[in-house]
Amino acid sequence: MAIATxxxxxxxxxxxxxxxxxxxxxIRDRLxxxxxxxxxxxxxxxxxxxxxxxxxxxxxxCVKQALPYVRLVGESWPLGLExxxxxxxxxxxxxxxxxxxxxxxxxxxxxxxxxxxxxLAPHIIMRKGMIAATVYPNFAEQIAEFMANTLYFTSDxxxxxxxxxxxxxxxxxxxxxxxxxxxxxxxxxxxEHERNRWTSPQLDDAARAIREDLPLKQAVxxxxxxxxxxxxxxxxxxxxxxxxxxxxxDTRVIDPEFAFLGPIGFDVGKLMGNLLMSCASQPGHExxxxxxxxxxxxxxxxxxxxxxxxEQRFLELWRRHPEGDAFPRAHFLGPEGERALEAARRRYMxxxxxxxxxxxxxxxxxxxxxxxxxxxxxxxxxxxxRAACERRNLALARELIVEARQFADIAxxxxxxxxxxxx
Amino acid sequence: MAIATxxxxxxxxxxxxxxxxxxxxxIRDRLxxxxxxxxxxxxxxxxxxxxxxxxxxxxxxCVKQALPYVRLVGESWPLGLExxxxxxxxxxxxxxxxxxxxxxxxxxxxxxxxxxxxxLAPHIIMRKGMIAATVYPNFAEQIAEFMANTLYFTSDxxxxxxxxxxxxxxxxxxxxxxxxxxxxxxxxxxxEHERNRWTSPQLDDAARAIREDLPLKQAVxxxxxxxxxxxxxxxxxxxxxxxxxxxxxDTRVIDPEFAFLGPIGFDVGKLMGNLLMSCASQPGHExxxxxxxxxxxxxxxxxxxxxxxxEQRFLELWRRHPEGDAFPRAHFLGPEGERALEAARRRYMxxxxxxxxxxxxxxxxxxxxxxxxxxxxxxxxxxxxRAACERRNLALARELIVEARQFADIAxxxxxxxxxxxx
Numbered sequence: 001m002a003i004a005t006x007x008x009x010x011x012x013x014x015x016x017x018x019x020x021x022x023x024x025x026x027i028r029d030r031l032x033x034x035x036x037x038x039x040x041x042x043x044x045x046x047x048x049x050x051x052x053x054x055x056x057x058x059x060x061x062c063v064k065q066a067l068p069y070v071r072l073v074g075e076s077w078p079l080g081l082e083x084x085x086x087x088x089x090x091x092x093x094x095x096x097x098x099x100x101x102x103x104x105x106x107x108x109x110x111x112x113x114x115x116x117x118x119x120l121a122p123h124i125i126m127r128k129g130m131i132a133a134t135v136y137p138n139f140a141e142q143i144a145e146f147m148a149n150t151l152y153f154t155s156d157x158x159x160x161x162x163x164x165x166x167x168x169x170x171x172x173x174x175x176x177x178x179x180x181x182x183x184x185x186x187x188x189x190x191x192e193h194e195r196n197r198w199t200s201p202q203l204d205d206a207a208r209a210i211r212e213d214l215p216l217k218q219a220v221x222x223x224x225x226x227x228x229x230x231x232x233x234x235x236x237x238x239x240x241x242x243x244x245x246x247x248x249x250d251t252r253v254i255d256p257e258f259a260f261l262g263p264i265g266f267d268v269g270k271l272m273g274n275l276l277m278s279c280a281s282q283p284g285h286e287x288x289x290x291x292x293x294x295x296x297x298x299x300x301x302x303x304x305x306x307x308x309x310x311e312q313r314f315l316e317l318w319r320r321h322p323e324g325d326a327f328p329r330a331h332f333l334g335p336e337g338e339r340a341l342e343a344a345r346r347r348y349m350x351x352x353x354x355x356x357x358x359x360x361x362x363x364x365x366x367x368x369x370x371x372x373x374x375x376x377x378x379x380x381x382x383x384x385x386r387a388a389c390e391r392r393n394l395a396l397a398r399e400l401i402v403e404a405r406q407f408a409d410i411a412x413x414x415x416x417x418x419x420x421x422x423x
Numbered sequence: 424m425a426i427a428t429x430x431x432x433x434x435x436x437x438x439x440x441x442x443x444x445x446x447x448x449x450i451r452d453r454l455x456x457x458x459x460x461x462x463x464x465x466x467x468x469x470x471x472x473x474x475x476x477x478x479x480x481x482x483x484x485c486v487k488q489a490l491p492y493v494r495l496v497g498e499s500w501p502l503g504l505e506x507x508x509x510x511x512x513x514x515x516x517x518x519x520x521x522x523x524x525x526x527x528x529x530x531x532x533x534x535x536x537x538x539x540x541x542x543l544a545p546h547i548i549m550r551k552g553m554i555a556a557t558v559y560p561n562f563a564e565q566i567a568e569f570m571a572n573t574l575y576f577t578s579d580x581x582x583x584x585x586x587x588x589x590x591x592x593x594x595x596x597x598x599x600x601x602x603x604x605x606x607x608x609x610x611x612x613x614x615e616h617e618r619n620r621w622t623s624p625q626l627d628d629a630a631r632a633i634r635e636d637l638p639l640k641q642a643v644x645x646x647x648x649x650x651x652x653x654x655x656x657x658x659x660x661x662x663x664x665x666x667x668x669x670x671x672x673d674t675r676v677i678d679p680e681f682a683f684l685g686p687i688g689f690d691v692g693k694l695m696g697n698l699l700m701s702c703a704s705q706p707g708h709e710x711x712x713x714x715x716x717x718x719x720x721x722x723x724x725x726x727x728x729x730x731x732x733x734e735q736r737f738l739e740l741w742r743r744h745p746e747g748d749a750f751p752r753a754h755f756l757g758p759e760g761e762r763a764l765e766a767a768r769r770r771y772m773x774x775x776x777x778x779x780x781x782x783x784x785x786x787x788x789x790x791x792x793x794x795x796x797x798x799x800x801x802x803x804x805x806x807x808x809r810a811a812c813e814r815r816n817l818a819l820a821r822e823l824i825v826e827a828r829q830f831a832d833i834a835x836x837x838x839x840x841x842x843x844x845x846x
Contacts, residue, residue: 156651172592214763228579330614340637
């Protein structure tokens with residue numbers, strides 16, 4: 001291997017995974033039978049890592065191993081193995097705060113930078129389900145619960161400063177993965193850069209308009225600044241429909257390797273942006289006009305339920321568990337004090353809402369004009385049809401970023417999306 | 424000693440300091456002669472540490488050693504020795520970014536938690552000079568330079584994220600000293616607490632009014648929240664006139680043990696608040712009415728020069744050294760881009776201005792109603808005269824916090840101070 005790696009590290013292969021797991025008694029028990037009988041498949045379709053599914057007679061596990069480079073690009077783009085440890089530690093926090101909403105963490109190997117965790121089955125990546133127009137009736141509620149629990153209890157509202165600063169210290173070194181976000185989301189799409197690509201020539205004018213849009217770039221600069229310095233809570237850092245696995249009734253969040261102390265709106269907004277982008281893509285998947293109208297309506301209802309559910313749960317946690325050091329309870333005693341505190345809570349949530357809209361917009365732009373694109377759009381084979389969807393997506397994204405303060409509530413966002421994204 | 428300390432740690436005394444320094448060749452050379460001839464005096468008048476001045480035939484040094492408890496209170500309030508290391512590292516950063524504005528760092532002893540640094544002479548603590556109505560014509564310019572340089576170059580405007588996150592990791596564990604600020608500045612004065620004290624009974628009504636002032640407490644809660652989670656730059660953390668030593672022409676900043684990644688306005692505002700509080704105290708020191716009017720006018724001119732100088736230098740650094748990752752230069756090319764960026768810079772400075780006014784106000788309140796008071800006021804022997812000054816100080820402080828957005832500029836603050844603080 002051209003890239004230097006720590007002593008003992010080696011990339012696992014389908015033939016070596018079983019030997020690795022056989023040395024772990026709890027995992028061995030879980031799988032059952034003899035290691036030689038375990039079935040191993042490498043299924044990593046992400047950009048960065050190896051992922052193995054291992055099935056034994058009695059159970060199965062998933063093994064995720066970091067590679068010392070970006071898998072999507074190759075060894076020319078090295079990437080530190082330490083990210084696996086950040087992922088493991090974030091997974092433990094999420095598992096504690098939102099049990100049942102992440103795969104159960106089973107083991108971390110310090111030498112191989114490999115995480116062993118529950119294998120999710122029959123879950124699929126939610127993005128694939130949405131391309132197939134699958135409705136997930138429990139998704140909004142379950143993901144709202146995940147976001148509210150993980151974000152509230154790692155914020156200064158729900159966690160004492162002494163604990164929160166330990167998280168800050170622990171995740172501050174996750175510099176490389178933050179830098180990927182800083183560059184690919186907040187920087188490259190708004191300038192000429194060799195990593196950018198878009199449906200060309202159809203969107204050449206739209207890409208140029210965005211590069212020349214100074215009010216947009218001013219607003220994006222503020223979102224980037226907030227990403228760089230607002231340590232609001234331990235965020236997942238990459239919460240989109242490709243980091244969520246679902247069944248008809250269950251929702252699980254995976255892949256928290258981008259975790260760091262950042263703005264709450266970054267998680268909420270990235271997910272909202274991915275829902276809106278899926279909505280924008282739906283006309284491109286229609287075999288006859290209007291075929292996906294009901295599904296688009298479901299997405300926009302889900303968007304509203306997601307925000308409203310998140311807000312309601314977050315506020316409820318704040319009222320019931322004011323265990324952080326912000327907003328000292330002793331300052332807001334009695335009915336008048338409670339009213340004043342509730343007003344402060346509402347203003348806090350309003351700011352989160354506007355932040356979320358901004359981050360939603362940046363996600364929608366980067367997946368249209370930047371390096372990494374979404375299968376939602378990429379699977380639309382006809383470039384003219386795809387470009388039409390992407391152009392509407394860009395128009396809505398710009399509004400969310402520049403006009404965030406003008407949206408009265410999430411229903412107003414859904415109303416606007418209905419108009420702008422109409423096929 | 425009742426409190427457990429690391430192996431090898433012992434509190435230094437006037438008789439043991441020389442032996443400690445004699446083992447350091449560079450310090451020995453600097454002092455000259457034989458250690459037995461060095462003259463040692465313990466002069467710590469702060470709340471937390473031992474401070475020794477050591478004079479030899481050829482030169483002198485200052486030794487500052489952390490005690491494992493709050494000196495002001497005693498062993499009943501333990502405090503970690505690690506703060507000496509945070510102070511040392513912050514001092515190194517400040518010395519690099521603002522050379523000549525801090526004492527020269529000479530040595531850090533890892534076992535004794537002792538800093539050896541340049542002895543400042545004939546400098547005195549600025550607060551003492553201001554109680555004596557001494558004018559410092561260079562102060563505003565020199566402190567503006569210190570603040571602009573240290574704060575700009577450790578912010579996301581002037582420092583790349585990878586470096587800034589190292590500072591974040593390094594200073595996140597400075598939890599105990601941050602907690603002192605969180606409690607004593609942002610929490611205790613706004614509730615009943617045994618640590619609080621004020622000039623009583625004269626200010627009993629004013630203290631109660633502040634405890635019951637919900638709009639004020641809402642605004643203070645936001646300032647506390649920002650202190651808890653906005654990692655804007657490496658702040659000194661305790662920048663008041665008791666942490667500044669001056670001569671007629673020279674300004675030096677000492678004691679950065681509270682350093683952490685926090686809001687820029689906390690440093691600027693704490694200093695502004697201390698200037699305004701000194702201004703408020705001046706009538707209490709008059710032997711005849713109006714005797715200190717000219718000095719009050721100097722303070723308010725200094726306040727304006729300080730803010731204006733800080734703003735101008737900070738903006739100039741931003742224009743010339745955009746070495747951070749925020750506001751990517753490539754997004755704002757050409758004359759139109761530069762105009763848009765300059766507008767963004769102005770909005771950023773306006774936010775810093777409002778933050779600073781808020782933090783100024785919280786400093787003025789905590790030093791009137793909380794645990795630690797200022798000699799500016801405490802040296803006014805007559806409690807009625809003192810209370811009259813303190814009452815005006817509280818009135819202005821509240822306006823700065825609640826009405827920060829209403830002040831057009833620093834001149835408007837000075838105008839208002841002139842009216843509210845008039846004796």
